[in-house]
Amino acid sequence: xxxxxxxxxxxxxxxxxxxxxxxxxxxxxxxxxxxxxxxxxxxxxxxxxxxxxxxxxxxxxxxxxxxxxxxxxxxxxxxxxxxxxxxxxxxxxxxxxxxxxxxxxxxxxxxxxxxxxxxxxxxxxxxxxxxxxxxxxxxxxxxxxxxxxxxxxxxxxxxxxxxxxxxxxxxxxxxxxxxxxxxxxxxxxxxx
Numbered sequence: 423x424x425x426x427x428x429x430x431x432x433x434x435x436x437x438x439x440x441x442x443x444x445x446x447x448x449x450x451x452x453x454x455x456x457x458x459x460x461x462x463x464x465x466x467x468x469x470x471x472x473x474x475x476x477x478x479x480x481x482x483x484x485x486x487x488x489x490x491x492x493x494x495x496x497x498x499x500x501x502x503x504x505x506x507x508x509x510x511x512x513x514x515x516x517x518x519x520x521x522x523x524x525x526x527x528x529x530x531x532x533x534x535x536x537x538x539x540x541x542x543x544x545x546x547x548x549x550x551x552x553x554x555x556x557x558x559x560x561x562x563x564x565x566x567x568x569x570x571x572x573x574x575x576x577x578x579x580x581x582x583x584x585x586x587x588x589x590x591x592x593x594x595x596x597x598x599x600x601x602x603x604x605x606x607x608x609x610x611x612x613x614x
Contacts, residue, residue: 478506533563
């Protein structure tokens with residue numbers, strides 16, 4: 423990877439409070455980003471959710487019959503997410519899981535996730551291939567993964583490398599178009 427992506431760097435937990443600011447909706451409107459991909463009753467996976475900026479809207483969209491699994495490496499991020507989910511009345515739909523440096527701990531979800539979101543997270547992990555492999559295994563046939571990365575953190579060439587890693591793990595690109603100025607791609611696990 424280029425120097426622009428450097429070695430991995432994890433967002434500090436205290437920044438999580440800034441990342442859930444209502445002002446962020448001006449740049450990243452969760453409902454607008456997620457609505458085309460998520461429906462009621464789905465099982466959704468939010469990888470690196472921080473304090474739940476996308477997790478809570480995901481939980482609203484999947485509804486009472488759906489489920490959201492939020493997986494983060496930082497316990498303090500998950501604690502903040504759980505507090506916010508409880509205040510919003512959504513904690514019954516959200517399961518928080520602590521990842522380790524070696525695993526997202528998703529083995530029990532193999533083939534059961536309908537939609538996964540990796541927003542601003544792939545560049546933060548030391549092994550993007552392992553991350554994408556675990557997400558791919560968790561996806562159900564026809565399940566989709568939305569990857570979003572900030573161009574201020576990675577180059578277009580590095581983003582294309584992430585897409586190649588996802589394809590190596592069995593996902594095919596449905597579309598690759600920027601969300602605003604962000605790098606983004608929608609990938610799908612084949613049904614056959």
